[in-house]
Amino acid sequence: MTDILSLFATRLYRAKLSEHGKPVDPSELEASCLTIAEDDAAGQDWCEANEFPGYTSYASLDDLPWRFPIFADLVKVLDAHVAVFARDLSFDLGDKKVMLDSLWINILPEGGIHTAHIHPHSVISGTTYVTMPAGTSAIKFEDPRLAMMMASPGRSTDARDELKSFFYVAPDVGDVLLWESWLRHEVPMNMAEDERISVSFNYRWG
Template structure:
């Protein structure tokens, strides 16, 4: 009998081709990065290479019509992803938090998870060539003990790490327990993205 896969980890990928929406979101991110003093202060204190509204603005869909349009779009994708991973939910996933990121060249994020949520994700709004990839870690990594190194041609579902290169309009969603990080990039311009959690 052939081997079968167990305990799969799914990564949802979609393309957002609405150029008007992406342009409006990019404009808003740059305005927030200029006007949000609390976010700028938090970013400096935490040594974030750029700006994030993670700890400052918690009302983006009420604050900005483009983010309300995005909320509706993300809700449809989250419902589809929840179905793909066979979540047995009493209601559709609900957007719990959403924040913007303006990452300067060379900036990165250390490995982390998103507690208290079920689906997390990122939409890349502007991603110049060479923007740092997002890298996902096999959640079993700490249990592998003496596992051999995988061959270079191993498929993604057998690798201990899988990196995805950001592109404008790329939407990624994953289960919130999946550890991930943003690798330093070589781009010369800022990378704009929007991250979110569903509960």
């Protein structure tokens, strides 16, 4: 009898923030993101110097949970989601924990993109979605084996999700996505007139 297995799974977690812990008000979170972006001169300067579209606090602010209570509330909820995902991944953590390493704001205007990247030195990465205007970008994930496929043919358009070379997720406001930090991903061009706002984060082991 023929037996075909799926091996070495790449897991992608998707849930509503409200599934674990105290709900976070998206309108308050949006207002906080916009206020921080307006006041963060160092972040604005970094984005301009590096030709980064829109705004990110990644290179300028590393203490958002201390500055705004809503981000402290958000981290408590994210901690619960990450703990669920870590159990699903069957991580043997020993006497250590998976804990927050960094958290930052992304504001992507019309025409802005986030090119493909990974998150080195982290274990679990993710994003929660604050403002997702109609027609804005999905997030695109890349098969981590792609560089090793060499002479392999492409996949058919009706291939099952787990066999596709690229997988797109169109999150809703209030969603949280989690993945292992080695998984390459990108945000294609925002085709909506309004800004796409999200909060991304990394968790490390230790």
